[in-house]
Amino acid sequence: MILQLSELLIGIGACVRQGDPNIQISGIAHDSRQVKHGDLFICIKGYHSDGHDYIAEAARAGAAAVLIQEDRSFPAGLTVVQTDSTVAAMASISDIFYEHPSGKLRLLGIIGTKGKTTSTYMCKSIYEAAGYKGGLIGTIRNIVGDQEVPSRNTTPVSPDLQALLAQMVSAGVSHVAMEVSSHAVALNRIARCDFAGGIFTNITSDHLDFHKTFDEYLKAKVRFFELLSPDAYAVINIDSPSASAFLEACR
Structure with missing residues (x-):
């Protein structure tokens, strides 16, 4: 399944920090170790680790875009989108990606x-x-x-x-x-x-x-x-x- 990033962002109040909002997304990942080429990597701030710390690793694994809720440095050429809560946004994005x-x-x-x-x-x-x-x-x-x-x-x-x-x-x-x-x-x-x-x-x-x-x-x-x-x-x-x-x- 492939969708444009902009389709996945409907209703979550996101803003594009850099890159192409219409880039194609072929999967969703919240663990940088499981990122595949074309994925949207969603940075989740957890109790023991913070996904924002693994943006570069996700980019090297082939992430097409990342969703963040905190300002961090990110590689040039990577599409970056920011929202208030990546946890809340992840539920909406997942529902849209898998067609409710x-x-x-x-x-x-x-x-x-x-x-x-x-x-x-x-x-x-x-x-x-x-x-x-x-x-x-x-x-x-x-x-x-x-x-x-x-x-x-x-x-x-x-x-x-x-x-x-x-x-x-x-x-x-x-x-x-x-x-x-x-x-x-x-x-x-x-x-x-x-x-x-x-x-x-x-x-x-x-x-x-x-x-x-x-x-x-x-x-x-x-x-x-x-x-x-x-x-x-x-x-x-x-x-x-x-x-x-x-x-x-x-x-």
Whole structure:
């Protein structure tokens, strides 16, 4: 798949710092070690490393353009685009590049501290018993129909997630059950995904190394339901002490 860079930048408030905004892009990379010729390299400022430090490496690997959020030096001849948040922009760019695959699927998001993996397998089995071709995205593995795809995160980063959803569309999958982690919500991994529905299993004090407080952890999980479209469905475990927060988000 090849698109012009300008097509990928729609709606993200980007400005071209140098180069050709109509250069052709054949892939998206957020890890300089995985850059291929013709890719757009998106510089993500992470907790342990900063993609802006690897612009020259990405250029040597054949990147056609880079997306930045901070001023850095960059090689002459490289197309450079700047935006306020590369994390947020990456979700939009990935969705456009892979032609909005979630809109061609019945995508179910399952969120909760425990029970996500079991629930996704149960839902996939229900889909298949009803005669649909099912897919699964989760902690243990991803499944595209009958094909297993290795999993690196509970919820993949947005380019990997959109690529996986596009693979499911190509394979004829119609219904997908996906584990949605609180990290994925907070880090915009699921932005631009169209969910047919969502399930909340439970919430306990966990992952506070990332969210710092239980309230922040709860807000991240509730945020998923706030992002659902008005015509989506929601299944809430009302036995959870936090159920009221999720029910309120669904109003």
